[in-house]
Amino acid sequence: MIKVEHLSKNFGNLVVLKNVNFEISEGEVISIIGPSGTGKSTLLRCINLLERPSAGSISIDGVDILDSRTDVPKIRQKMNMVFQSFNLFTHLSVIENLTIAPIKLLGKSKKDAEHKALNILAMVGLAEKAYNYPDELSGGQKQRVAIARCLAMDPEIILFDEPTSSLDPTMVSEVLSVIRRLAKEGMTMVIVTHEMDFARDVSNRVMYMDEGVIYEEGSPEQIFENPKKEKTRSFINRIRGINFHIASPAYDLCTMNIEIDAFCEKQILPLKIRRNLLTIFQNLLDIYSPFLFATHLDVTLSYSEKKQRVELVCESTGDISDLLEKNSLPDDSPLSIIRGLTQNIDYRRGVDKNTLTLVL
Ligand SMILES: Nc1ncnc2c1ncn2[C@@H]1O[C@H](COP(=O)(O)OP(=O)(O)OP(=O)(O)O)[C@@H](O)[C@H]1O
Secondary structure (H helix, E strand, O other): OEEEEEEEEEEOOEEEEEEEEEEEOOOOEEEEEOOOOOOHHHHHHHHOOOOOOOEEEEEEOOEEOOOOOOOHHHHHHHEEEEOOOOOOOOOOOHHHHHHHHHHHOOOOOHHHHHHHHHHHHHHOOOHHHOOOOHHHOOHHHHHHHHHHHHHOOOOOEEEEEOOOOOOOHHHHHHHHHHHHHHHHOOOEEEEEOOOHHHHHHHOOEEEEEEOOEEEEEEOHHHHHHOOOOHHHHHHHHHHOOEEEEEOOOOOOHHHHHHHHHHHHHHOOOOHHHHHHHHHHHHHHHHHHHHHOOOOOEEEEEEEEOOOOEEEEEEEEOOOOOOOOOOOOOOOOOHHHHHHHHOOEEEEEEOOOOEEEEEEO
16 A cells, blocks of 8 residues: 655755665554654655655555655545644634535535534544634644544545644543544554554554664564564663653752652562662762763663563763773772672763663
8 A cells, every 4th residue: 555665864964764665555553663853753754745755765556656746635635644733723613624625625515524524523522522613622632633634534544643742641542542443443544653552552563663764563562572673672671661861960869769669669679679779870870970060861760571670771971981991999989889789781982872771
């Protein structure tokens, strides 16, 4: 149905997509997951012709959509997109949002378009909001209207660009349940999402993107339970953990300790590990403190059930000397204390990022 071959996209010197290749068949639900800034949204925007690829080809049912003779509105009708920020017309009522394109682009009568719009609104649970304006709706309701507007065009494929990212957590499930229902009905969908549980249970196939390429793809079981490649594994482990972004020496250790405690409780980690983690964290911050005026520190704490191990990954920016190079230190120095409580420590200096990994 969709075939993407050797797709690349640059923004000036920034290479965002590098030789991306994949095919999607009718009825498939594909989730695209991966770290921020790896080109997931750009990939969807290229498929929907909102961005012009720098190289490669995209075809739908054998038709090359990058050909200059392509009827772009027709392609967008066939392959409609739902955005993170809803993109509703705020000056139009809900029902007008749903009927404007079918009337103007598909040539439907107002009566037919409204009849269909009301049916779709009932399907997404918003029939009683048909004559309200978007500003009178909650975020979750706005996103359901955006999905309904998409459906009003009878698309064959729907592209979702992080449909729940701008929603209050309480509203995420109402939107996901509409997408789940579409999946059950056999709609072909490509979903960029940070909702891992959702990606896992709604998709037939998961693509893990990293640094502009589809680094690994497979069934949800394979990607989430048994990823084959290192970066996928570390991403999956990381998302099972918690992250602290520390941007100044005035960090709130108390709150961090409470979160670490809650994490340990959730993962049912032994009390000893809990205590060791808190000690390690305190000493790590002592080590990094002198640098925190000039650098940022991201600490990710994760637990891999399979390997039965806790991992702390500290990523810092800026030029920090090798934190592990001092070999002879007093026993009570922060580094000695950390060494005594960990199985393994590794420090890597990169061009724009330094990574310290501790395994307990
Ligand atoms: N129009 C643009 N002009 C310049 N750079 C852009 C443009 N759109 C995206 N980028 C850059 O391309 C890179 C990939 O962005 P993209 O939004 O595709 O990533 P993503 O994987 O979807 O990230 P996230 O999960 O945070 O949404 C980023 O570095 C971003 O700043």
